[in-house]
Amino acid sequence: MSGLVPLVDVLTRTERWFRERGIPSPRLESELILAHVLGMKRLELYLAHDRPLSEDELGALRALVARRGKREPLAWILGTAGFHAIDLHIVPGVLVPRPDTETLVDAALEWLTDTEEPIYVADVGSGSGAIGLAVATARPSVRVYAIDRAPEALECTRRNVTALGLEQRVAVLRGDLLAPIPAERPVDWVLSNPPYIPSRQLRTLQPEVSKWEPRLALDGGHDGLDVYRTLVPAAARRARQGVLVEVGAGQAPQVSDLFRRAGLQDITTWRDLAGISRVVGGRCAPGTSPEQHPA
Template identity: 40%
Template sequence: MKISQILNKAVLQLKECNKPSPRLDAEVILANLLEVERLYFILHKDQDIQEDLVEEYKQLIGRRCKGEPVAYIVGHQEFMGLDFIVNKKVLIPRPDTEILVEYVVEYIKQREEDVNILDIGCGSGAIGLSIASQFPKSQVTLVDISPEALELAKENARKLNIKNGQFVLSDCFESISDKYHIIVSNPPYIPAKDIEDLQIEVSTYEPRGALDGGIDGLDFYRRIATEAKEYLLKGSLLAFEIGYNQGNAVIEILKENDYKHVKKLKDLGGNDRIVVGELKTGSKK
């Protein structure tokens, strides 16, 4: 079967099961299977594909049709220009989270010293490792409660050749004893009752432990903002990703907990996406 025929068939199938970007999905999955770039298809549309690969491709398109995200099917996702391995034990890194990383990167550039950074709920390592890769003299500690997530974050560090990351299996701060200039987190923040209403890609395939933020979605913001005070150096930064409608509530939580210069910033879609603040008090260096 020729590449163009295989792709057209897959696009049709994905349209029939209402996937929003059928051509892109079909091409990305085939490119990954054939280990080529998508551009390859323009020049090689008449190339014949071996029958066993065609069969394998059909299975993969079937998985996509049932709702499995493309990133889990191909096993990796680009984030901050780095290629992260992903699997069903971790949240797929989102483009919106790059806003949080970019804010932290700019904040570090303003400081002249090397910094100690803590990433709580690291998942694949997207946030912590992206920061670590840009500041090789900084020390980044990546924490997750999920052993599988932590293993994957370590694997990503090895693959990306990032040497300044440390990995700690911990329920938030429970196994942490150092002090940090920056604590960053994209915690679970979906209100528990809303999870089932999310698109199937998220509700069925992404790990519940990466989504569930308690009754109102704010459990982790309350816990981290309170407990972080013991682990942040004076004047240091707490930076959160938030849900689009949680900006004011998270600002209040930070203000109640003695953070100053508290503000929210928007993502490229115009939604509130991050809240940051600096600790008024806290440990001196």
């Protein structure tokens, strides 16, 4: 790419370059990156197909296209991803929220009935904040504890909390699982999309995941279930209402069993759009006293 090349030619060359490197959806991704560089909407590219690109614009485009050519996740390059009904800032080092995870948000919205009283939700392993912030956006009574061990994830969550104007309803906490929530604070529901990929499968995944996304966000130990073994009993003890978690393909029976052994009831699974059992939920038995009571 050099000189004053019209937009349509830049698009065609980028698409070809991506196709040769095995980038999925090369045309769409070329359009998204070019629109991002030019500050346009995707469809506006077609109204400006003759517009020549300046050297500066071409330089900016080349840098982003080169990153994508190395299979860096598209959302890190664009700095944003749509999730459920919200747009999220996404930064390198933080897991890109997946469409599958919208199944967990939908399941939570099915079970969390809106009330006059605040509903306290822990989003364990918040990453970008996707789950907690989508639920808080849809349910004004929800208050969220967004918890993660990774400082870059918490920074990303904080940025999204501010962008969505949710500062009064979301506390961002650093630490292990539920430990950072002060003992006297109430927790009604625990929601989580924990790391669940079996360690040995990590390097077989597409390069965007295996080469770039953080291991702490993905690695669930030898069978993928390590975090559930600690989280599910702890969540069942702490929550007043129930627990909902995302699971990997084929893990729903074992995770349901962990729910049963933790004393959770009404154990339910939800399927994602591909028909895979993706979410397991359970309610706390009525009359069981949670570990901690609200102040």
